[in-house]
Amino acid sequence: MKAKKLLSLALCGALAASMAVPAFADGQKVGVSMPTKDLQRWNQDGDNMQKELEAAGFEVDLQYASNDVQTQLSQIENMISQGADVLVITAIEGNSLGSVLDMAKEYEIPVIAYDRLIMDSDAVSYYATFDNYMVGTVQGTYIKDTLDLDNADGPFNLEVTAGDPGDNNARFFYQGAIDVLQPYIDEGKLVIPSGQIDFDAVATPAWATETAQNRAENILSSNYADGENVDVWLCSNDSTSLGVTKALEANYTGEYPIITGQDCDIENTKNMIAGKQSMSVFKDTRTLASQVVKMVGQILNGEEVDVNDTETYDNGTGIIPSYLCEPVFADANNYKELLIDSGYYTEDQLK
Numbered sequence: 001m002k003a004k005k006l007l008s009l010a011l012c013g014a015l016a017a018s019m020a021v022p023a024f025a026d027g028q029k030v031g032v033s034m035p036t037k038d039l040q041r042w043n044q045d046g047d048n049m050q051k052e053l054e055a056a057g058f059e060v061d062l063q064y065a066s067n068d069v070q071t072q073l074s075q076i077e078n079m080i081s082q083g084a085d086v087l088v089i090t091a092i093e094g095n096s097l098g099s100v101l102d103m104a105k106e107y108e109i110p111v112i113a114y115d116r117l118i119m120d121s122d123a124v125s126y127y128a129t130f131d132n133y134m135v136g137t138v139q140g141t142y143i144k145d146t147l148d149l150d151n152a153d154g155p156f157n158l159e160v161t162a163g164d165p166g167d168n169n170a171r172f173f174y175q176g177a178i179d180v181l182q183p184y185i186d187e188g189k190l191v192i193p194s195g196q197i198d199f200d201a202v203a204t205p206a207w208a209t210e211t212a213q214n215r216a217e218n219i220l221s222s223n224y225a226d227g228e229n230v231d232v233w234l235c236s237n238d239s240t241s242l243g244v245t246k247a248l249e250a251n252y253t254g255e256y257p258i259i260t261g262q263d264c265d266i267e268n269t270k271n272m273i274a275g276k277q278s279m280s281v282f283k284d285t286r287t288l289a290s291q292v293v294k295m296v297g298q299i300l301n302g303e304e305v306d307v308n309d310t311e312t313y314d315n316g317t318g319i320i321p322s323y324l325c326e327p328v329f330a331d332a333n334n335y336k337e338l339l340i341d342s343g344y345y346t347e348d349q350l351k
Contacts, residue, residue, distance in 0.1 A: 020114040029059040031079030033089045036067040040265045048289035069096045076100045093166040095119040115166045120316040127322040130283045132169045136176020139260040154189035156231035162238040165203040173236040212243025229254035238268040279331040
C-alpha cells in the first residue's frame, strides 16, 4: 500500500528495492528529525542515532530544525517524499506536527516519537524516552536527602526553574520533583520567597539559558537582600541550570545553593566538579539510541516491538506504547564512574 502511494511521487523504484531486502540491509531509510544543534544534548542524540543506524545497515537522513517548527515540518515532509521507511522525531513543539504526521500516516510510515511525546496525532506508533517523571523524582529526592528534610528544622528557601512549556516532557520533570518536595512545602520546611511555583510561572521557553538567567536575576534582586540565602534552586535541565548559575555569579552574595540539572552537559559537568552545580540527571543517550535502532528493526521485520510501558503516555488520541530507559544522577562524587569510565566523556573534555 505504501509503495503504491509513493509511486505517485516517482519514488517507487527506490522504495521497492529497499522493501525487497530484509531489515538491517542497505537501502532501508530512516528519517531522524532533531530539534536543534544549539543544545549539546541533541547533537549527541543525533550523532549516536546516526552511528547506530548506519552500523545496522540503514540509510539515515538526519536533519536539525534550528528550533523552528516550520523548518521541522518541511524537513519531515522531505523525508517522507524521499522514501523514508520509518521516522524518528523529536518534536520542537509536541502538538505542532499534525499536517506532516497525517502525511506519514497516509503513506503508512511508522513514527517513533523520540524523547518528547508528540501530541494529538494518531500517527505516532511508539514512544522511546527516559522515564521523565523519574527524572524529576531523582532531582527532588536529591534535594530532600541533601537537605535532610525529614529531620532538619528548616525553613529552607527554594526557587524553581522549569522547562519549555511546548515540550511535553517539561511537565513530567517538574511534576516528578514537586511531588517529592510538596509535603515539605506544605509543612513550611521549604519556602518560596518569590512565590513562583506553578509550572506556568516557572517555565522557560525553548529551555533558553539567557531566559533562565534573566528570570533568576529578577528573582534575586526582588526577593533576596544582600547576604540572604537561596538554599536550593530546582532546575529541570542543564541549560536552565547554567542560566541560574550565571545569575548567581553576577547578583548573589549569600551561601551557594543546591542546584539541580539534567543531561550532564560538558559545561555543567565542569560546574559540578567546581562546586557550582550540585547534580545533573544522567541520561545515557547511547542506551536510548540503541533501543530505538532495535525498535526500527523490529518494526521493519514485522516483529513485536519491545515496550515496557503501555499505561502512562496518552498523547490525546490514546496511550502510545513506550519504552522507558532509567535515569540516574551524577555529582562530583560519581561523575568519573558514570561519565568517564563509561566512555561518555574523556578526561580532557572535562578539563
